[in-house]
Amino acid sequence: MERRFGELNPPQRLLMGPGPSNVDPRILRAMATPVIGHLDPAFLSIMDETMGWLREVYETRNHHTVPISATGSAGVEAMMVNLLEPGDDVVVGIIGYFGQRMADVASRTGANVRVIEAPLGEAIPPERFEEELRRKPAKLVALVHAETSTGAEQEIAPVAEIAHRYGALIAIDCVTSLGGMPVRVDEWGVDAAASCSQKCLGAPPGLSPVTFSPRAMEVITGRKSKCQSWYLDVNLLFAYWGDGKANNRVFHHTGPITMIYAMREALRIALEEGLEARYARHRKAHEAFAAGLEAMGLTLFTKGKRLPMLNVINIPEGIDDLAVRRRLLEQNIEISGGFGPLAGRVWRVGLMGVNANPAPVITLLGALEQALVEQGYRCERGAAVAAARAVYKQST
Ligand SMILES: *Cc1c(COP(=O)(O)O)cnc(C)c1O
Numbered sequence: 001m002e003r004r005f006g007e008l009n010p011p012q013r014l015l016m017g018p019g020p021s022n023v024d025p026r027i028l029r030a031m032a033t034p035v036i037g038h039l040d041p042a043f044l045s046i047m048d049e050t051m052g053w054l055r056e057v058y059e060t061r062n063h064h065t066v067p068i069s070a071t072g073s074a075g076v077e078a079m080m081v082n083l084l085e086p087g088d089d090v091v092v093g094i095i096g097y098f099g100q101r102m103a104d105v106a107s108r109t110g111a112n113v114r115v116i117e118a119p120l121g122e123a124i125p126p127e128r129f130e131e132e133l134r135r136k137p138a139k140l141v142a143l144v145h146a147e148t149s150t151g152a153e154q155e156i157a158p159v160a161e162i163a164h165r166y167g168a169l170i171a172i173d174c175v176t177s178l179g180g181m182p183v184r185v186d187e188w189g190v191d192a193a194a195s196c197s198q199k200c201l202g203a204p205p206g207l208s209p210v211t212f213s214p215r216a217m218e219v220i221t222g223r224k225s226k227c228q229s230w231y232l233d234v235n236l237l238f239a240y241w242g243d244g245k246a247n248n249r250v251f252h253h254t255g256p257i258t259m260i261y262a263m264r265e266a267l268r269i270a271l272e273e274g275l276e277a278r279y280a281r282h283r284k285a286h287e288a289f290a291a292g293l294e295a296m297g298l299t300l301f302t303k304g305k306r307l308p309m310l311n312v313i314n315i316p317e318g319i320d321d322l323a324v325r326r327r328l329l330e331q332n333i334e335i336s337g338g339f340g341p342l343a344g345r346v347w348r349v350g351l352m353g354v355n356a357n358p359a360p361v362i363t364l365l366g367a368l369e370q371a372l373v374e375q376g377y378r379c380e381r382g383a384a385v386a387a388a389r390a391v392y393k394q395s396t
Contacts, residue, residue, distance in 0.1 A: 017336035075194030075208030086110030093143030133166035146177035151312035202353025295387035
């Protein structure tokens with residue numbers, strides 16, 4: 001065999017960082033089916049199904065619900081560039097790295113960005129949005145639902161209620177939460193939401209599911225200036241995906257056929273399981289994992305409401321962050337370190353999609369205990385795995 005053209009041979013990893021998570025074999029099989037044209041009538045019905053199932057996962061009746069052809073960041077950017085015009089006021093809630101990024105993206109639209117912050121690991125009390133909007137109105141309130149850098153959940157419904165009472169729209173980054181915990185777009189009154197394919201939905205990275213409420217669409221169609229981004233212009237995107245009225249589809253860009261197959265299969269898996277069962281499975285994995293950590297003498301960083309799918313662990317004194325992660329990777333287990341101020345201080349462990357299950361949780365606890373003990377960490381051997389197993393033995 002010609003060595004110069006070696007076959008692609010990536011390692012088999014257990015992906016327990018903040019995404020991508022492991023991909024269900026059903027999704028990989030869907031991706032191996034034939035590529036057809038992006039305006040083929042057969043593909044148009046696949047698009048319609050995908051939109052319909054995405055509405056179910058987002059718990060919304062919003063027609064304007066599609067996967068954007070790029071990763072989660074593009075969906076967040078799409079919300080900002082479509083909803084904001086130069087000179088508009090936007091209030092951004094910041095509880096970590098991804099909130100900061102939202103503020104950065106918003107500022108690039110020429111909008112006037114006002115921020116509300118909370119200490120890392122906590123959420124913003126909803127009243128603070130009310131104080132800020134009472135002080136000065138805004139067109140949009142934007143915030144992260146599941147802050148992946150700190151493991152904190154920001155409650156959305158009360159903030160949405162406040163935003164609407166003060167005449168503002170609300171846009172959320174639910175990149176980490178969608179498919180792993182409730183994101184109840186209509187019940188909460190969310191006007192725009194953006195997520196990704198590779199975290200709790202468990203498909204490969206490459207798509208960003210977004211949804212826009214009729215109220216958001218009214219604001220978008222009433223813009224004075226053109227959306228700064230041609231690629232992310234929601235009006236152009238829905239000329240291709242279908243605006244819900246005319247049934248003609250206008251070419252915008254070539255739909256990433258294979259990724260849309262992947263998204264369709266990921267949504268099918270989620271809906272077959274049932275959303276509430278899926279949320280409960282993620283919750284249970286978190287409880288088992290947290291019980292295991294506690295039995296090992298480890299503590300969680302997050303002080304506010306903790307996310308089930310993203311566990312942020314304090315690195316114990318005297319333990320080398322990189323050495324532990326290297327040791328785990330040697331056993332084909334990936335976890336992640338901290339961002340910015342939390343670098344070297346925490347590990348971030350994702351329990352997403354197929355990994356929110358007993359086997360991955362127990363495998364990681366065993367391997368983490370071993371890696372820590374090798375560094376001189378003292379704990380009762382086997383206690384972590386036993387504690388996690390005990391949680392799984394309890395009825396749900
Ligand atoms: C992962 C993540 C993103 C970025 O998504 P990509 O798919 O990597 O572009 C944005 N926001 C949050 C909260 C995330 O966790």
